[in-house]
Amino acid sequence: MASADEAIYREIADAILQGRLKAGTKLPEHKLAAIFGVSRERIRKLLHRLAAERRLEIIPNRGCFVPRPSVADVRMIYEAHRVFEAGVIEQLLRRLDDRILQALDAHLAQEREAAGRGDRAASVRLSGAFHLLLTDSLGNAELSRFLRELLSRSSLMVSVYEPAQSSVCAVDEHAGIVQALRQRDLATALRLSREHFTHIENRLNLEHAGGPDADLAALFASREP
Amino acid sequence: MASADEAIYREIADAILQGRLKAGTKLPEHKLAAIFGVSRERIRKLLHRLAAERRLEIIPNRGCFVPRPSVADVRMIYEAHRVFEAGVIEQLLRRLDDRILQALDAHLAQEREAAGRGDRAASVRLSGAFHLLLTDSLGNAELSRFLRELLSRSSLMVSVYEPAQSSVCAVDEHAGIVQALRQRDLATALRLSREHFTHIENRLNLEHAGGPDADLAALFASREP
C-alpha cells in the first residue's frame, strides 16, 4: 500500500503539533522503523520530508530531532505570524461574506465550549485552527500551506516555553478580531491581530528550558489494535 | 565532500528560476546522475527536496518534471504574492530607516541600468530580487524563505505564459512603491503593490501553451572546466 507512508507522516506531524513529542527528543531511524513496522528507508524519507518543512531537524551523522526553538526563533516565528496575518486580514476584508462569517462564528462557539469544559488540549488545537480558518477562507492553498508550517513551529514553542499554569484566554481576542472583521474595520482588525500574537509571545517564559524526552514506543502505541 | 549536493541543488533551482528549464521538461534520475557525475541516489534526494518545496513535481512511478502551472495556479500564486507583500509592506513601514531606503534606491538603479542596456535576462532577475529585497529588509528568514518559493513558481509562469514581445516595464512600478514607502504612505504603497502583481498577472497570455523540452546535457554544461 502506498498511503501507509502518508499515515506515518501525519502521525509524527500530529504528535509534534499536539505537543506529545517534546522539543529535543531524538528520533532514531531504526527505532521508528521497528515501531511502525516498516523499513528504515521509508522512515528516512519521511524524516527528511519533515525536515524540509522545518518540522524536524536533521543534523548530519547525528540524527533527527524535534527542534528546540531558540529565543531568536520565537521572535522570528511570531513576527512571521504577525506579518502574514496582516496580509490575510487585508485580503479577507475584500471578499468577506456571510458564509465566512458564519464559519468563524461556529469556530468561536467551539472554542468557547472547549474553554468552558476546561479541555486544555482541545483549546490549544482550536486556537491554532482559528488562524488556519482565517487563511483557509481565502481559498489559497499556497497561503494555507505556509501557515501550517508556521503553526507547527509555534505549537512547539508553546510546549517548550509556556509555563504550566497558563490560562488559555485567547478566545476573547479571537472574538474581537471576528467582530472587527464583521464591522469591516480594517485598522482595528489589524491591530487586534498584531496584539494577539504579541500577547502569546509575551506570555512565553523564555528562560524556562525544555523538559525530558518521552518514550517513543508508548507515544505511538495508539495505533489500530 | 558534503556540499556538492548543495551546488547541484542550486544549479537546478537556478535553472528553473532563470527559465532555462522549461515547464514540462522531464528530469530523469539517471540522466542527471550522469551529467553531474554523482550516484542516482544523490540526485534522487535532491529532486525530492525540490519537490517538497514545490519547485519540481514528482509523479509516482512516472518521474520528475518541471511543473507546468495551470491557469488556476497562476491565479493562486499571484494572489499569494499580493497577500504576502501586503503584510510585508505593513510591517516594513514600522521599521523603515535610511539604510533600507538606500538599499532600495540602489536596487532601483540596478534595475534601471539593466533596462537601459536592454538586458532582458538581468531585468527579469532583478525584478524578482526587488520583492525579495523588500522582504529581506524585515530580517525574517522564515518570510524570506516563503517568498523564495513563491518567486520560483512565478518565474516559471512568466516563462510559460509570457508573450515574447513583452516589455519589462516594472521598474517604474517598483519605484512607485519605494516612493510611497519613503513618504510613509501605507495606503498608496499597498495599492501600488497590489496593482503591480495584478499587472504582471494580466500581462500573461493564459491561452498560450508551453514550449518544447530543452537539452539537459547542454543546459548544465556550464560547469567548471
Next chain:
DNA sequence: CTTGTGCCAAATGTGCACAATTTGTATAAC
C-alpha cells in the same frame, strides 16, 4: 483507417549490506 490487446524497454521504488562518522567509555599519563 481506427481501435484494442499484449509484450518489451525504460525509468522509478525499495531493501539490503557496507562505509563513514560520532559519542561514550575506559585507560593511562601528567
Next chain:
DNA sequence: GTTATACAAATTGTGCACATTTGGCACAAG
C-alpha cells in the same frame, strides 16, 4: 584529580541490485 587518547558501540549515509510500474510499439482484429 584532571586531561588526553584510543578503542568500541551505535547510528546515520551511500551505493548497488532487484522489484515494480509505466508508456510505447507492434500487431492484429474490426
